[in-house]
Amino acid sequence: MIELVRTENLHKRFGELEVLKGIDLSVSEGETVVLLGSSGSGKSTLLRCINFMETPSSGRVFIRGEAVGTERAGKLTYNQADLCQLRTKVGMVFQHFNLFPHMTVLQNVMEGQLTVLKRSRKEAGEKSLAQLDRVGLADKAGEYPSRLSGGQKQRVAIARALAMDPRVMLFDEVTSALDPELVGEVLKTMRQLALEGMTMICVTHELGFAYHVANRVLFLNDGAIHEEGNPQQVLRNPQTQRMREFLEGHSLFKLPD
């Protein structure tokens, strides 16, 4: 198994507040890892440190075995151009889609390929259509984002990230802003990606998705990995009191079996 993402003793502080308190994470190629945890547990911050949307306060990130940043006199420095390069390899999808409103769906998906990867218009256009087809939205290529439903917007955002040919995809609560009836289509797209072998790290509250799709579940609590394992074990038989409380809170009003 090739290790695609590794973090070593990752810390992140916002002023006085320490959000991540030494995270060691390793994700292999083809794995789908789900990060669970209550709000404020640091799961989104951990995700955002992997593609350097946030700069870790200390600790190191390795992408495909390569350490990110250079150490000079005991201090880690990050070159902006290197980080841009890294982000093309580590795709990210956000809770609020963040599509570019002044561009059509096709232009949204082409943008990074043109400006960052310097692909030709023809190549970028073809690749974009292929990715839109993959998320089932090739027929919406000419529409503007405001004409799409939330679920469609999110699938375009997924296609936009995929078009960069990333090695890893990060999903940051991508269904949290959606109407319940639109959640399914996005989760289905994600499951399909996982089945195709995409390496994925997902922050989500969809326990069903974690149960059925993830290879591994990490439960974060107070900035540290509190419990981890395969979803069938962790979600069925949580070992810690904190994790049990978390799961009970989630399934309080479940339909009876």
Next chain:
Amino acid sequence: MDYNWDFATIIQNWRVFWTGLQGTLLMFSVTVALGMSGGFIVGVMRYLKSPLIAWPARAFVEFFRNVPVLVQIVWFYYAFPILTGIETSPFLAAVLGISLNTMAFSAEIYRAGIQSIDAGQWEAGKAIGMSFQQTLRRIIMPVALKRVLPALTNRGIEVFKMSTLASVVAYVETLNQAKLIADLNYNPIESYTAVALIFFVVLFPVVQATYALERVLKRGDR
């Protein structure tokens, strides 16, 4: 009041006014171009988080926003040459005064436009590997500029009218020429009325056109 309007002298002297209008248009073109492009740079600097860049920009904006343009023009014409030994023509003094003021005001417009864009747009650009400049140019500015177009239009109208201030250092523009005609023919009422009419006739259609442009752009908002 029964005043006998006599525009015959004005019409006879149309060439003098025409020369003035050309001066007005030249002053406007130069100051609006310098002011609004320079203001863009200052506005972006104001937006940046690094205090080393943001602070000088802020100082610039506060200074030139709070000093009257008329005072600046006079200062550049009379005081600047004595302090530096560099002669300033009436044209140069007026260009400096009006441009610096326009830079300060338009910088704030651009900054407000950039700030009005959702932070998620920056994040989305960043997440696909775009640099700060690429995101600003391709993602942020197209939307921000559309939003601030009405404010920029207003500023443009102000800049056009501010060109009359250059008459204080005898730069050849419309008001200056009108004063010439008025002094020669003892007809200040007709002369200055002509100036007002000229400005209105030039500006009104331009403003209508920008309204139409705004409507077209708004229709593009989907």
